[in-house]
Amino acid sequence: MSETSADKLAALQAARDAISDAGRPEAVAKRRAVGMATARERIDKLFDPGSFQEIGGLVEPDRGHEMSRDLVAPADGAVTGTGRIGGRPVNALAQDFTVLGGSIGTVADAKCGRLVKFSRERGQPMVMLLEGGGHRIQDGMNAAHFAAASPVFRELASLSGWVPMVTAIMGQGFAGPTAYASLCDFVVMLRGKSTMGIAGPALVKAGTTTEITKEELGGADRQADAQGIADLAVETEEECLNAIARFLSYLPQNAGETPPVIPCDDPADRRDDALLDLVPADSRKVYNMKKVIQTIADAGSVFELKPGYARNMITAFARLGGRPVGIFANQPMRKGGILDAAACEKAAHFIAMCDAFGLPLVSLIDIPGISIGPAAEDTGLGRRSGRLFFEMGIATVPLASVVLRKGYGGGYYAMGGGRAFDATIALGWPTAEICAMSIEGAVDVAYRKDYEAAPDPQARRAELIEMIRGQTSALDAASGFGLDDIIDPRDTRRILIETFANSPARRADPAPARRRPISPI
Amino acid sequence: MSLINVESELAGTVWSIPVSPGETVEEDDPLVMVESMKMEIPISAPRDGVVKEIKVAEGDLISAGQVVVILES
Known part of the structure; x- marks a missing residue:
């Protein structure tokens, strides 16, 4: 007797069941044993309930050669498809660690390629939940296969700046997952569970004889906090998936759309007296810039990126009157807020991302300068600081700069103070103090002969310092029209909201038509 | 319980030491104030703990990466 339609439907259902968590109890048990979720559970939690449409679930792995x-590789180890996050469509891939260690096979690679195509052609964010090794060794140790390489990096690069790209490293992520993550705008990892890096401990030992645990080699302490290759380290899988949704909530679906403005019940003209005391007039005293940001932005809207890395520079998405903005700010509490190589790169990458997706920029300036000395030079700072100038130079989103206190030297330029990058509005607080370098340093460099020749050199030095300090104030800055206005700190929120509401989405781009600009690094 | 070596992030002079051995501190509490770049910059507790040992004294010149406090956490 021939098969009926019902038989064929039943066969389809059986095939689907076989790849489901219910159909793979042993794989699920392994996950439970280590306190981790399955790829399918992660997908379910990431997306709005019932919104995920899988593609390629029924594929079989490449079995074309001896090894x-x-x-056996259900779905070739990758759950792929489209669903909705906060009501908006997103394409996602989740590696399945229970399938051959989450290795990336040829067919899964093709599935990833198709998602990239969706994201590119439909203008939708791309999210990858990664956990596994890199290339599947059974495929890779065969030149007939490996020589062709994978187009995945070209594909991912083609999305950069067009749609938001996110990677969550949800467990082991040496090699392939780290390479994928390197091309993404937002990378989140789990503290104590996730690892990232070029190669894991086994390869490191085989190749270099160095013995090191995977946590020491690629845990969040190194990769999120010390190196900043992950933007955020969280404690739980739930926090990880929530962070992805939160990151995306500030961004448009693609660079052709405008960022999502949401209703805001925090009054635009809210004046917080705390701002009067947060920044000490005495420039020897430091303060916590995060409190300034929290006070100015819409209540509860601040989402810090790379909070553990280069903490002398704060980068955060926030909202002002419901409008998403990107805030970057010097943090005097850490290294005095100086610009070192890590801070420059952190800010530069953030500015690039905000500019790509149309988020207006707010620069909160209290900068003692760009780092100096042999240790700073050894980081290539002469070039790496250039990346910050470069990104500021090519960004065309509205820019508001606010000098809270110190605006010293090249760092003041790099932060977009005054007319350096044609800010939409250039503001200062009454505590602003703006000049080419630290006042004491300037006196020692330029007037040493003068004060050493005086009857009382120290008195003359002090006199010179006071004289210069008397011409670096906020009102001096306003008098030369280097700033548009000096404002009451409590009005900052209202003025920023009004400025962005009154500005076109882009500032004029002074660059002539060209193929592309060239980043200093 | 683990011991944490709290390091200075930058070179400078120890300006003041607002904590004493045995004192309980919370994350972000200043442990040592360093004068650097004409500023008094805190070296803060990386997490909650008890000050086990203070390795510097007021007026000491310190370098970036130098351990200034051992914290028991």
Whole structure:
């Protein structure tokens, strides 16, 4: 008797069941044993309930050569498809660690390629939940296969700046996952569970004889806090998936759309007296810039990126009157807020991302300068600081600069103070103090002969310092029209909201038509 | 319980030491104030703990990466 339609439907259902968590109890048990979720559970939690449409669930792995002939790999180890996050469509891939260690097979690679195509052609964010090794060794140790390489990096690069790209490293993420993450705008990892890096401990030992645990080699302490290759480290999988949704909530679906403005019940003209005391007039005293940001932005809207990395520079998405903005600010509490190589790169990458997706920029300036000395030079700072100038130079989103206190030297330029980058509005607080370098340093460099020749050199030095300090104030800055206005700190929120509401989405781009600008690094 | 070596992030002079051995501190509490770049910059507790040992004295010149406090957490 021939098969009926019902038989065929039943066969389809059986095939689907076989790849589901319910159909793979042993794989699920392994996850439970280590306190981690399955790829399918992660997908379910990431997306709005019932919104995920899988593609390629029924694929079989490539078994085209001797070493791969007997492979068993449900969905080829990757759950792929489209769903909705906060009501908006997003394409996602979740590696399945229970399938051959989450290795990336040829077919999964093709599935990823199709998602990239969706994201590119439909203008939708791309999210990758990664956990596994890199290339599947059974495929890779065969030149007939490996010589062709994978187009995945070209594909991912083609999305950069067009749609938001996110990677969550949800467990082991050495090699392939780290390479994927390197091309993404936002990378989140789990503290104590996730690892990232070029190669894991086994390869490191084999290749270099160095013995090191995977946590020491690629845990969040190194990769999120010390190196900043992850933007955020969180404690739980739930926090991780929530962070992805939160990151995306500030951004448009693609660079052709405008960022999502949401209703805001925090009054635009809210004046917080705390701002009068947060910044000490005595420039020897430091303060916590995060409190300034929290006070100015819409209540509860601040989402800090790379909070553990280069903490002398704060980068955060926030909202002002419901409008998403990107805030970057010097943090005097850490290294005095100086610009070192890490801070420059952190800010530069953030500015690039905000500019790509149309988020207006707010620069909160209290900068003692760009780092100096042999240790600073050894980081290539002469070039790396250039990346910050470069990104500020090519960004065309509205820019508001506010000098809270110190605006010293090249760092003041790099932060977009005054007319350096044609800010939409250039403001200062009454505590602003703006000049080419630290006043004491300037006196020692330029007037040493003068004060050493005086009857009382120290008195003359002090006199010179006071004289210069008397011409670096906020009102001096306003008098030369280097700033548009000096404002009451409590009005900052209202003025920023009004400025962005009154500005076109882009500032004029002074660059002539060209193929592309060239980043200093 | 683990011991944490709290390091200075930058070179400078120890300006003041607002904590004493045995004192309980919370994350972000200043442990040592360093004068650097004409500013008094805190070296803060990386997490909650008890000050086990203070390795510097007021007026000491310190370098970036130098351990200034051992914290028991």
